[in-house]
Amino acid sequence: MKNIGSRLIDRYITAIHWFIPAEAQQNAAQLTRAQNVVNAVLLSALSGPFYSLAYYLLGFPTAAQEILACCAFMFIAPFLLRATRSIAIAREVFLCAVFFNFTWLTFNLGGVNAPTAGWLITAPVVAMFLGGVATAVFWLAMSCGAVAAIYTLPMVGIALPPHPVKDMDLLYLLCDLGLYLVIVVFVLLFELTKTKGFIKLEQALNVINELAIRDELTGSHNRRHLIGLIEQERERVVKGAQAFCVCLLDIDFFKRINDTYGHAAGDAVLRSFAVTVQKQIRESDAFGRYGGEEFLLMLPETTLEDAMQFAERVRMGIERLVFRDISSDLKVSVSIGVAQFRLGETIGQTVTRADEALYTAKSSGRNRVINYGQTVEMTREQAEAQAEAESAPSLLPLELTDTSQCDPLTGLLGRRVLRDRLNHAMSRSIRNERLVGLMLLNVNKFKDINEALGYEAGDAILAQIAANVRDCLRDSDTVVRWGGDEFIVILEDLAQLGDAQQVAEKILDRFALPLRAGERESFVSLSVGIATFPAPGCDIDTLLKRADTAMTRAKMWGENSVQVYSSDAPLPPSERLILKNHLREALAQDQLLLEYQPQVDIASRRIVGVEALIRWNHPQYGRIEPGRFITLAEETGLIVPIGEWVLRSACAQNRAWRDAGLPALKTAVNLSARQLKHPELVDRVLEIIGETGIAPSCLDLEITEGILIDNMEMNRQGLQTLRQAGVQVSIDDFGTGYSSLGYLTELPADILKMDRSFVTRLGQGEPGARGYALAESIIHMAHRLQLAVIAEAVETEEQLADLTAMGCDYAQGYYFHRPLAADKVAELLRQQAAADQGQALQVA
Ligand SMILES: Nc1nc2c(ncn2[C@@H]2O[C@@H]3COP(=O)(O)O[C@H]4[C@@H](O)[C@H](n5cnc6c(=O)[nH]c(N)nc65)O[C@@H]4COP(=O)(O)O[C@H]3[C@H]2O)c(=O)[nH]1
Numbered sequence: 001m002k003n004i005g006s007r008l009i010d011r012y013i014t015a016i017h018w019f020i021p022a023e024a025q026q027n028a029a030q031l032t033r034a035q036n037v038v039n040a041v042l043l044s045a046l047s048g049p050f051y052s053l054a055y056y057l058l059g060f061p062t063a064a065q066e067i068l069a070c071c072a073f074m075f076i077a078p079f080l081l082r083a084t085r086s087i088a089i090a091r092e093v094f095l096c097a098v099f100f101n102f103t104w105l106t107f108n109l110g111g112v113n114a115p116t117a118g119w120l121i122t123a124p125v126v127a128m129f130l131g132g133v134a135t136a137v138f139w140l141a142m143s144c145g146a147v148a149a150i151y152t153l154p155m156v157g158i159a160l161p162p163h164p165v166k167d168m169d170l171l172y173l174l175c176d177l178g179l180y181l182v183i184v185v186f187v188l189l190f191e192l193t194k195t196k197g198f199i200k201l202e203q204a205l206n207v208i209n210e211l212a213i214r215d216e217l218t219g220s221h222n223r224r225h226l227i228g229l230i231e232q233e234r235e236r237v238v239k240g241a242q243a244f245c246v247c248l249l250d251i252d253f254f255k256r257i258n259d260t261y262g263h264a265a266g267d268a269v270l271r272s273f274a275v276t277v278q279k280q281i282r283e284s285d286a287f288g289r290y291g292g293e294e295f296l297l298m299l300p301e302t303t304l305e306d307a308m309q310f311a312e313r314v315r316m317g318i319e320r321l322v323f324r325d326i327s328s329d330l331k332v333s334v335s336i337g338v339a340q341f342r343l344g345e346t347i348g349q350t351v352t353r354a355d356e357a358l359y360t361a362k363s364s365g366r367n368r369v370i371n372y373g374q375t376v377e378m379t380r381e382q383a384e385a386q387a388e389a390e391s392a393p394s395l396l397p398l399e400l401t402d403t404s405q406c407d408p409l410t411g412l413l414g415r416r417v418l419r420d421r422l423n424h425a426m427s428r429s430i431r432n433e434r435l436v437g438l439m440l441l442n443v444n445k446f447k448d449i450n451e452a453l454g455y456e457a458g459d460a461i462l463a464q465i466a467a468n469v470r471d472c473l474r475d476s477d478t479v480v481r482w483g484g485d486e487f488i489v490i491l492e493d494l495a496q497l498g499d500a501q502q503v504a505e506k507i508l509d510r511f512a513l514p515l516r517a518g519e520r521e522s523f524v525s526l527s528v529g530i531a532t533f534p535a536p537g538c539d540i541d542t543l544l545k546r547a548d549t550a551m552t553r554a555k556m557w558g559e560n561s562v563q564v565y566s567s568d569a570p571l572p573p574s575e576r577l578i579l580k581n582h583l584r585e586a587l588a589q590d591q592l593l594l595e596y597q598p599q600v601d602i603a604s605r606r607i608v609g610v611e612a613l614i615r616w617n618h619p620q621y622g623r624i625e626p627g628r629f630i631t632l633a634e635e636t637g638l639i640v641p642i643g644e645w646v647l648r649s650a651c652a653q654n655r656a657w658r659d660a661g662l663p664a665l666k667t668a669v670n671l672s673a674r675q676l677k678h679p680e681l682v683d684r685v686l687e688i689i690g691e692t693g694i695a696p697s698c699l700d701l702e703i704t705e706g707i708l709i710d711n712m713e714m715n716r717q718g719l720q721t722l723r724q725a726g727v728q729v730s731i732d733d734f735g736t737g738y739s740s741l742g743y744l745t746e747l748p749a750d751i752l753k754m755d756r757s758f759v760t761r762l763g764q765g766e767p768g769a770r771g772y773a774l775a776e777s778i779i780h781m782a783h784r785l786q787l788a789v790i791a792e793a794v795e796t797e798e799q800l801a802d803l804t805a806m807g808c809d810y811a812q813g814y815y816f817h818r819p820l821a822a823d824k825v826a827e828l829l830r831q832q833a834a835a836d837q838g839q840a841l842q843v844a
Pocket residue numbers: 523597612613614625626627630643646670671672702732733792793794795812813814815819
């Protein structure tokens with residue numbers, strides 16, 4: 001019954017939307033007002049005929065006709081709404097009919113004592129509902145004027161017509177009952193349509209929130225949320241609660257499970273693993289997927305001893321798991337590292353200690369629980385069993401494994417061939433007095449690709465990566481799939497080291513274009529480490545180790561970088577330390593620069609804004625992306641001067657474009673948490689706007705959702721002041737924080753920037769899919785809250801098509817433009833202006 005009612009209300013709302021202009025439907029306040037006008041018209045005009053009949057039966061046929069005429073007149077209002085797109089016109093036409101109807105009836109039924117005199121109040125009251133105070137005051141004045149006129153007419157000698165109704169008592173009863181009934185139905189209808197809208201918002205929000213905190217595959221918490229929960233616990237401990245323990249759990253030989261039984265089986269193992277652990281934990285514990293096959297468990301107020309005992313129970317529980325649907329041979333075990341939080345350390349440090357313990361657990365035989373600091377001696381048998389397990393190519397018995405030397409997915413040579421080939425190349429290089437280059441290529445964040453696109457698409461991407469690498473090499477070079485997302489290339493006959501670097505650069509250039517997996521496209525970046533032979537004291541293992549070291553260093557210096565191993569160069573100290581030391585000089589020595597990524601209006605495809613993105617051009621290490629140093633700048637407090645530099649440079653650039661005769665453009669600038677907390681932020685922003693002379697509306701401050709929620713009370717006032725001055729505020733990465741409707745309705749913001757995780761799910765040709773519904777919900781919700789929506793990281797035409805269909809306002813991403821230097825943006829704007837002019841001339 002409830003469902004039928006709810007479906008009917010849905011249908012009713014859909015039907016009345018026919019009258020409401022599209023632009024009003026995009027705006028929560030206007031939609032409600034327009035909806036109310038249509039509701040009021042339908043209710044009044046449909047109840048009118050009953051009154052008409054009553055008057056007719058009571059012996060007043062003229063009134064019956066007049067009421068019907070007024071109802072007909074009311075019906076014009078919704079059509080006017082559709083035709084003129086003006087809620088005000090439709091509303092006033094309706095109110096006019098109401099007012100005329102009751103004034104006429106009152107006049108003809110004996111003046112202010114007539115039963116309909118009370119109804120004269122309906123015009124101002126309904127006006128209050130529909131148009132606010134100003135409209136209500138106007139109609140109140142009109143009604144008072146009408147009452148006064150009717151009252152004074154007999155006094156000035158104009159007699160009122162005698163009332164023609166036979167049974168006045170019955171009419172009084174009818175009128176009073178009618179008035180109450182109308183008020184009740186009116187309120188109900190408003191409530192229902194309004195509540196319905198909010199229920200939809202709430203549902204959308206719940207789904208978005210779920211996504212923000214859950215890992216889709218296992219249903220356990222995701223990494224971000226997990227860290228948030230542990231951070232909260234850390235704060236409790238700082239305030240005096242007992243310390244918590246962190247357990248890092250890693251499923252043993254998980255890659256082999258995938259390789260042997262397929263990715264679907266791997267997924268099933270992950271799910272069962274998560275469910276098994278979840279069944280054992282308490283409500284106050286936090287558990288979730290940390291990445292790939294790694295899980296994190298936080299046990300609040302727990303001693304290390306208790307945590308070890310609990311972890312041991314979990315380990316045994318996992319050992320008991322059976323997977324009959326996959327194979328009765330499949331046995332799963334887990335290695336667990338445990339660490340207890342120490343006052344003064346960060347969550348990252350606690351997890352790193354748990355990770356070190358996990359490493360000990362894994363390197364001492366796996367399937368065991370080790371706490372931080374614990375050393376383990378392996379027995380000879382354990383060491384042998386471990387070595388055997390490590391070298392076993394798969395979980396299947398030996399006779400069932402693929403004995404071919406090729407990797408079936410990529411068609412490249414498999415790992416086992418490498419030593420042989422390398423040995424051969426090294427011997428030849430000594431004979432020929434030429435170099436051998438060993439190149440280790442690692443695909444950056446391949447886990448993310450797998451998670452975003454699914455394992456099948458991940459496999460397709462891997463195959464293309466292999467093909468791309470192969471295409472850049474000579475036939476005589478050897479390419480081997482070394483691990484899941486790692487490849488090794490043996491380059492022979494090199495005259496000098498630079499040749500190997502050139503090959504590496506060529507490979508990296510190849511990955512500037514996206515790779516395709518079915519309908520999906522994805523950008524991939526690599527980190528490349530190179531080691532060369534001959535080198536003193538270098539055998540196969542050393543060469544492999546050196547390439548690995550170089551690759552790790554390459555990873556530290558950002559995506560798409562190459563590092564060559566050099567024996568005399570000391571290993572770099574930790575990235576954090578180097579960057580921290582150098583960051584101070586970066587600003588003073590002009591090493592920072594801004595790039596601008598265009599933001600496009602989806603309807604017109606015109607560039608309407610840019611996002612300023614900081615880059616660091618390090619004299620020694622080359623270009624460093626913000627992801628690698630913004631957090632450090634935050635930690636050291638350097639973000640405040642750096643952020644101010646960004647703000648000033650971005651505003652100055654905006655002004656420079658304007659001075660060059662280019663059309664007005666909005667520049668979005670990222671604000672970090674520390675900047676936002678700075679007491680002088682508002683003054684500084686206004687000062688910079690004044691100094692550079694840009695219009696405040698040309699500045700858009702981007703604040704990530706998490707930062708905004710964390711400091712909502714503190715932020716609201718400052719942001720409101722800036723907004724009142726005309727500055728726009730955007731919420732970055734929207735959908736990744738845990739939002740409540742209450743907080744969303746009070747957001748001091750103008751634009752919602754939909755997080756890339758929602759955009760990645762689009763463009764797959766499945767409008768019914770969950771990802772599609774999520775993005776649509778966000779856009780719908782934002783529009784109801786009168787916020788514009790910009791989608792970030794739009795990479796494909798299909799994603800854009802979906803966003804267009806959903807009514808998204810703006811988009812930004814590689815599909816349109818990558819972040820560009822300021823002069824490139826100017827060039828684009830000039831082209832756009834020239835195209836506009838061309839079009840205008842054509843029209844003229
Ligand atoms: N895969 C993919 N990526 C795309 C696409 N379109 C844009 N991107 C990248 O996504 C990031 C967008 O910026 P963000 O979300 O504000 O994320 C920014 C922002 O949070 C922070 N950041 C950058 N500049 C500043 C700054 O001046 N101040 C502060 N506080 N943070 C900054 O660093 C983050 C990373 O910036 P970038 O590395 O420049 O990375 C940029 C941009 O290059 C696409 O289609 N696909």
